[in-house]
Amino acid sequence: MNFIPLASPDIQDQDIQAVVDVLKTGMLVQGKKVAELEANIAAFVQSNTVTSVSNGTATMHLALVALGIGKGDEVIVPALSYVATANVVELVGATPVFVDIEIDSFNIDVSKIEAAITSKTKAIIPVHEFGLPCDITTIMKLANAHSLYVIEDAACALGASQNGQSVGTFGDFGSFSLHPRKAISSGEGGLITCQKEELTKKVQILRNHGIDIIDGKMEFVEAGFNYRMTDFQAALVNSQLERLTDTLNYKNELANCYQQEITNPKIKLPSCPNDRVHTWQTYHVLIDPSINRDELIKTLRAKGIGTNYGAQCIPDQIFYKNKYNHNSAKLFPNALRAYKEGLAIPLYEKLTRADISYIAEELNKL
Numbered sequence: 001m002n003f004i005p006l007a008s009p010d011i012q013d014q015d016i017q018a019v020v021d022v023l024k025t026g027m028l029v030q031g032k033k034v035a036e037l038e039a040n041i042a043a044f045v046q047s048n049t050v051t052s053v054s055n056g057t058a059t060m061h062l063a064l065v066a067l068g069i070g071k072g073d074e075v076i077v078p079a080l081s082y083v084a085t086a087n088v089v090e091l092v093g094a095t096p097v098f099v100d101i102e103i104d105s106f107n108i109d110v111s112k113i114e115a116a117i118t119s120k121t122k123a124i125i126p127v128h129e130f131g132l133p134c135d136i137t138t139i140m141k142l143a144n145a146h147s148l149y150v151i152e153d154a155a156c157a158l159g160a161s162q163n164g165q166s167v168g169t170f171g172d173f174g175s176f177s178l179h180p181r182k183a184i185s186s187g188e189g190g191l192i193t194c195q196k197e198e199l200t201k202k203v204q205i206l207r208n209h210g211i212d213i214i215d216g217k218m219e220f221v222e223a224g225f226n227y228r229m230t231d232f233q234a235a236l237v238n239s240q241l242e243r244l245t246d247t248l249n250y251k252n253e254l255a256n257c258y259q260q261e262i263t264n265p266k267i268k269l270p271s272c273p274n275d276r277v278h279t280w281q282t283y284h285v286l287i288d289p290s291i292n293r294d295e296l297i298k299t300l301r302a303k304g305i306g307t308n309y310g311a312q313c314i315p316d317q318i319f320y321k322n323k324y325n326h327n328s329a330k331l332f333p334n335a336l337r338a339y340k341e342g343l344a345i346p347l348y349e350k351l352t353r354a355d356i357s358y359i360a361e362e363l364n365k366l
């Protein structure tokens with residue numbers, strides 16, 4: 001029996017060759033290939049600027065620092081996401097204020113944001129969870145009405161859009177991850193989109209030890225980080241980028257197959273509103289509570305299918321529980337339900353329709 005893992009990157013010979021070509025030049029840090037990647041992504045998502053960094057978490061950390069958010073400030077984040085979304089708020093000394101999600105989209109419940117805004121609120125980090133755009137148009141209206149910054153956590157959503165506009169280009173910053181579970185990957189890597197030259201410059205200075213060039217001379221103007229990407233990583237992504245549209249189209253076809261073939265009423269399937277394009281970074285279903293989700297993960301593994309829970313109810317993770325002790329069952333019931341009953345099942349470019357049918361068949365037996 002061939003094991004079908006939950007995720008597997010699609011690295012082809014030409015991608016490997018692109019990396020080898022860079023390695024042979026001896027240029028092992030940030031250089032021309034990184035600049036090329038930034039231009040390619042800017043064209044792909046229609047962003048004024050793109051900055052490559054060492055991972056997706058670093059993109060949001062840099063954005064918060066560049067916006068001057070820190071101690072005493074509050075930042076609104078969804079209660080369900082990967083922990084990095086809240087960790088970056090903690091990293092700058094600000095307080096994450098959690099808002100529950102909608103159970104149908106797994107995205108922040110826009111109708112609950114206003115009640116979470118206080119005089120200390122400085123920003124919202126909405127997440128395009130699993131690659132499905134949240135209602136970013138409405139969030140931008142809310143943010144503008146309350147003079148709040150928006151950093152879109154689009155870690156899983158390169159290629160997603162609402163009303164034809166790419167996610168990551170609505171807010172002050174957009175954040176993408178190039179981790180191997182994403183459609184294209186540099187191993188570790190991240191991309192920051194920004195529409196304002198001045199903010200971009202700040203981020204680029206912070207990415208590189210706080211270095212600016214003043215009167216032709218290198219000066220250290222900020223206490224910056226080393227969050228640079230290397231040229232061989234950028235070459236790997238540039239090569240995969242050539243087939244990203246095809247990859248996303250194929251993943252959409254596979255998602256449609258699941259949609260048609262999983263017919264078990266004990267499994268709630270994800271959906272995508274008409275005004276949005278989903279990347280299907282994760283195909284995330286909800287399992288009826290009569291089935292023990294964690295036992296199911298083991299059962300499916302024995303049948304050669306890799307699955308896992310999809311995202312964390314962040315306030316319930318040990319660090320956040322110890323620090324804030326929120327009553328998630330009362331405050332974030334949907335995030336808690338998605339955390340406890342959610343199941344991510346395999347969906348990636350190397351899968352065949354026969355693999356999807358096999359997985360659907362096994363799920364229909366439950």
Ligand SMILES: Cc1ncc(COP(=O)(O)O)c(C=O)c1O
Pocket residue numbers: 055056057058081082084085127129153155156177178179188189190
């Ligand atoms: C929603 C979300 N935000 C942030 C991140 C962090 O990205 P990275 O692993 O590249 O740091 C991830 C990672 O998967 C994610 O899913």
